[in-house]
Amino acid sequence: MEQEKDQDYDSLMGTEFHETQDGGHENILRPKYMKNFLGQASLKENLSVFIQAARDRGDPLDHMFISGPPGLGKTTLASIIANEMHAEIKMTSAPALEKPKDLAGILTTIKENSVFFIDEIHRLRPVMEEMLYIAMEDFEIDWVIGQGPAARTIRIPIPQFTLIGATTKAGQVASPLYTRFGITSRISFYPQNELAEIIKRSSILLKTKIVDTAVDLLAGSARGTPRIANRLLKRLRDYAEVMGDGVINEEIVAIGLKRLGIDSHGLEEQDRNILRAIINFYGGGPVGAETLAISIGEAIESLEDFYEPYLIQRGYLKRTPRGRVATQKAYELLGISTGDISNENQRLLF
Numbered sequence: 360m361e362q363e364k365d366q367d368y369d370s371l372m373g374t375e376f377h378e379t380q381d382g383g384h385e386n387i388l389r390p391k392y393m394k395n396f397l398g399q400a401s402l403k404e405n406l407s408v409f410i411q412a413a414r415d416r417g418d419p420l421d422h423m424f425i426s427g428p429p430g431l432g433k434t435t436l437a438s439i440i441a442n443e444m445h446a447e448i449k450m451t452s453a454p455a456l457e458k459p460k461d462l463a464g465i466l467t468t469i470k471e472n473s474v475f476f477i478d479e480i481h482r483l484r485p486v487m488e489e490m491l492y493i494a495m496e497d498f499e500i501d502w503v504i505g506q507g508p509a510a511r512t513i514r515i516p517i518p519q520f521t522l523i524g525a526t527t528k529a530g531q532v533a534s535p536l537y538t539r540f541g542i543t544s545r546i547s548f549y550p551q552n553e554l555a556e557i558i559k560r561s562s563i564l565l566k567t568k569i570v571d572t573a574v575d576l577l578a579g580s581a582r583g584t585p586r587i588a589n590r591l592l593k594r595l596r597d598y599a600e601v602m603g604d605g606v607i608n609e610e611i612v613a614i615g616l617k618r619l620g621i622d623s624h625g626l627e628e629q630d631r632n633i634l635r636a637i638i639n640f641y642g643g644g645p646v647g648a649e650t651l652a653i654s655i656g657e658a659i660e661s662l663e664d665f666y667e668p669y670l671i672q673r674g675y676l677k678r679t680p681r682g683r684v685a686t687q688k689a690y691e692l693l694g695i696s697t698g699d700i701s702n703e704n705q706r707l708l709f
């Protein structure tokens with residue numbers, strides 16, 4: 360519990376945005392079945408049809424690819440699919456698969472019709488990708504035995520399984536791998552009303568009272584991300600218990616968000632630092648992602664995977680072939696007029 364709180368706090372502050380490793384402490388807020396996976400209607404409808412059809416035929420579900428920013432429900436969806444298929448799930452992430460034998464070990468021992476989940480699939484090494492191609496298509500793997508001139512390859516049959524690959528970087532997945540997924544999906548940021556539903560469900564599970572107006576306020580400040588909505592809700596529960604009467608009302612949300620450095624647009628201090636750096640140091644851009652990450656003391660991965668997608672979606676930032684550019688909206692947010700940037704700078708940089 361203690362550990363979970365620390366991790367929540369870190370994530371909130373943007374120093375660490377990955378979830379805790381699955382299989383750790385149980386997350387009571389994580390939905391187990393499709394009916395509790397709120398929002399994302401069209402994704403859910405399609406998936407429910409594919410699941411039912413596969414189940415009726417007694418087949419494993421087709422391999423599925425899920426992309427989208429962190430915290431939107433990729434891992435959750437994978438475990439829901441396994442539950443709905445009444446199948447077992449084995450979870451790993453690409454960086455954990457160091458050698459071909461790590462992957463072969465899993466594929467040869469996996470249960471028939473089970474789900475194999477690989478997180479961060481864009482980080483799979485090429486040798487492993489090639490092994491997966493054959494595994495996904497033919498449910499076999501090629502294995503080299505012996506050495507030198509005596510070496511030969513044998514094909515080993517493996518159980519039928521469903522591969523679910525998740526990534527925050529769909530663009531970095533090799534196309535031969537991508538095209539072998541029968542179902543490809545993208546989870547996008549949740550609109551405010553869907554986040555409100557998620558917050559209400561979580562508050563019931565956490566046994567916390569939150570008034571409707573506070574739900575809406577919180578839903579508008581959670582960067583379209585269920586994980587963040589849940590984390591903020593837990594922190595606001597703390598504020599409500601210590602500073603109020605235990606009920607989360609509008610005032611508690613306002614105070615809590617302010618203390619956590621989150622503004623009414625759902626932006627954190629680091630979001631503003633990013634925009635400020637582009638404008639103040641690089642004349643509004645374009646500036647390369649690596650340079651920008653160094654300027655704000657942030658890892659390139661969290662800049663690209665966590666901060667940028669939301670800033671882009673809200674129209675504060677643009678990705679151009681030459682680098683990142685702050686938009687007019689960013690200047691307005693920070694109260695900087697575009698005239699403050701010297702013409703000389705603009706001429707040099709645009």
Ligand SMILES: Nc1ncnc2c1ncn2[C@@H]1O[C@H](COP(=O)(O)OP(=O)(O)O)[C@@H](O)[C@H]1O
Nearest residue numbers: 388389396397429430431432433434435585586
């Ligand atoms: N559609 C949803 N409905 C309800 N809760 C959700 C939904 N999507 C995500 N969550 C919550 O957000 C948390 C983070 O989701 P997760 O699947 O770990 O995200 P990802 O794998 O995409 O980073 C989950 O533990 C769950 O509590």
Ligand SMILES: [Mg+2]
Nearest residue numbers: 378433434478
């Ligand atoms: Mg995940």
